[in-house]
Amino acid sequence: MRPHTRAAAALFAIGYGANQFSSLMVMYREQAHYSAVTVAAFFGVYAAGLVPGLLLGGPASDRWGRRRLLLPALVVSVPASGVLALGGVPAVSEPALYTGRFAFGVVTGIAMAVGTSWVKELSQAPWDPDADAGAGARRAAIALSAGFGAGPLVAGLLAQWAPLPMELPYLVHVVLTLAVVAAVVGVPETRPAGAFRSGLRVHLPRRFRRVVAPMAPWAFGAPALSFAVQPAALGSRLAGFGLVYATLLTTVTLGVGVVVQSWARRLSPVTGSRLGLAALVAGLLVAACAAALGSPVLAVPASAVIGAAYGLMLVAGLLEVQRMAEPAQLGGLTAVYYAVTYVGFVLPVALAALSGVAGYPVLLVGVAVLAGVSLAVVAWTGRVREPVELPAAG
Structure with missing residues (x-):
């Protein structure tokens, strides 16, 4: 598997986990009997973690390296999904959903910014000298969008017809992510730590x-x-x-x-x-x-x-x-x-x-x-x- 494909797999896995909640919102309203406001709050706390994850993770990877930021984010998404799976346990369901969604927001923000940049850099010389100028943007967008689509599709089908509807979708994501972590470990670093001495401020x-x-x-x-x-x-x-x-x-x-x-x-x-x-x-x-x-x-x-x-x-x-x-x-x-x-x-x-x-x-x-x-x-x-x-x- 080529380096850019393995880095793109990380975007797929994180997009899968981030968006599977979209199709499960109906389940939490109808089966767990949460109000529409509470379910919207579960969604909103994700955004509260996402924005700082994006704005800190992207510039930090410019300074300290792509793999050094992306791998920990992928690893943390595993316990984040595990916490969300506790949403089916009545005694801890609401705190678990808030905590898991916030954690997922942080790791998704980091992975989206860092992974997209990493795929772009791996889609050019010396890692992929034959790729065209727009290959990096296309590969990153497709991987992320495919994850965004596959996550809610699989989660929705499992929640509708499989046992353990509030747990099994998240456990599937855990297995997927562990496989992707193993694949990403050997991907070459494109921005070694200290290659640029820029701070965390971004010029627009x-x-x-x-x-x-x-x-x-x-x-x-x-x-x-x-x-x-x-x-x-x-x-x-x-x-x-x-x-x-x-x-x-x-x-x-x-x-x-x-x-x-x-x-x-x-x-x-x-x-x-x-x-x-x-x-x-x-x-x-x-x-x-x-x-x-x-x-x-x-x-x-x-x-x-x-x-x-x-x-x-x-x-x-x-x-x-x-x-x-x-x-x-x-x-x-x-x-x-x-x-x-x-x-x-x-x-x-x-x-x-x-x-x-x-x-x-x-x-x-x-x-x-x-x-x-x-x-x-x-x-x-x-x-x-x-x-x-x-x-x-x-």
């Missing part, structure tokens, strides 16, 4: 602020709208099969996203961003129609279109970041990019809070309008040729 190029940042929240906001908001918008139409349906939408969204990414890296980053945002607007309008008609069938193609938008935007953002980042800042700038993408995960919470004021069809149309505004901004700012901008000395 002007193009990042003007072109990448307006698009980035939609990269993860798109799938969140697909598989978190659509089931809520369909409400009683899903009685009795909410868990399976949420798993279906998650799989369709992320599956299409993975397929699109192989093609997306052939586009320029600005073109990919524009197409991704345009697809998101179209997908949200279809989702609004599905919510207005109460049609679970129509929501499936909406998820497919939104999944294509996700794949296009994620790759476009990574290509932009990897082209503009100085070698000493690659991990740090990648971390900032992912941190901005995760802002999109507040959208389901915001729509749930506003659903008492306006129905989901109206809210989804409103979000489509906001995505259209972002499309106009990216289309305008992406036309401007930015001067080369270097970080200030010292």
